[in-house]
Amino acid sequence: MTGSLLAMSDGRPYPQRVGRLPRQLGAISAAWLTQLLQPCYPGIEVQALVVVEVRNGHTTKLRARLELNEVGQRAGIPSHVCLKSNWSEGFESGDICELESRFYHLTRAWSGAPLPATYFTDWDADGGGRGVVVMEDLGLAAGKFGHSTDHLGVDGVAQGLESLAALHAVTWVHPRLHRQVWLPVSMANPVDNDGLLRMYNYIKVNLGKDDYRQRLPRWIYETPELFSHAFDELAAFERAQVSPSCLIHGDSHQGNSFQRDNGQRIWLDWQLARRGRPWRDVAYFMLGALTIEERRAEGQRLLQVYREKLISLGAAGVLDQHAAWEQLRRWPVWGMQTWMSNMDDWGQSGLPMVERFFTAAEDFDTLRLLTRGRKPRRTPVLGEGARPLTPAYAHLLKD
Structure with a gap:
């Protein structure tokens, strides 16, 4: 870009x-x-x-x-x-x-x-x-930096979602936001659209690790092109949306936040700031912060917590609960891609997040929802044209 x-x-x-x-x-x-x-x-x-x-x-x-x-x-x-x-x-x-x-x-x-x-x-x-x-x-400062593996519990995740709602409400359908022509549109820029292809060498490193093999579904080894197909369909789905937009963080996992001692969670590391729909942020934070069991039991209610907070702050035209849930069902693919390309010594632990997002995709039937009845939009050779590994990791990629 x-x-x-x-x-x-x-x-x-x-x-x-x-x-x-x-x-x-x-x-x-x-x-x-x-x-x-x-x-x-x-x-x-x-x-x-x-x-x-x-x-x-x-x-x-x-x-x-x-x-x-x-x-x-x-x-x-x-x-x-x-x-x-x-x-x-x-x-x-x-x-x-x-x-x-x-x-x-x-x-x-x-x-x-x-x-x-x-x-x-x-x-x-x-x-x-x-x-x-x-x-x-x-x-x-008085407080604590977040980490991807912090266990917030359901109440802590609810508070984090309310913080995201406060963030999104500031620019909800704000005309000034649309005048920021430098601000990329979510899933309509190369960093987003080609993220899986650009980072595939890092994904390949993790695919070769035994602990990943034990937790990942077989399809990602046997038909990895399905990953690329689903990712492209997610991007197309997001670009087609006409519901209200706002400024989103774009990378809203716990590790990009700081919780002050007064309980306020603030958001850091805005390198993927976007104009887009809020569900990317909501799904990425919620699906990563909840345990699988918590998400299965409380996911719907927590989405309602977010929606109600956003509406209470004056946001108009917020999707209803069913429509918002249908958005959420598609977004695990984003987390699958980002965490599969994570190297743990960058500061965040990838494997627990990979397990949560892949399990959410299975529970939500995400891949079928995105790809059923649709031909691939492109047929890339995975790894071809990908960003080379930095010298610290080059030895990990075995042909």
């Missing part, structure tokens, strides 16, 4: 900045941050920048302690912040850093939304996909 944001761009927020955002961690310094912040905070000076922690994955999270002059202090920038960009070596993140920066720039005036505090955003808008966000350091 790199380049597409430039083609649809509204430009940079601070065009007076000279040069591109850096790609290397070594370029990050107090002097660089001073220069970056000055168009937004005239007269600011970062007198010292001490790196507290660096975490690299698809993006870089750099926790830093700052010494600021009086201008910075009066602006409300705290002494501890987190800088997000891509300063990692090896994994190219495409457009996601620019997309996330644009998202936080858009939401800076959303009071009360379940989001972290942000103090600055910028991006290059030159087709390179670079962006940077200066945000609160949640590592020092």
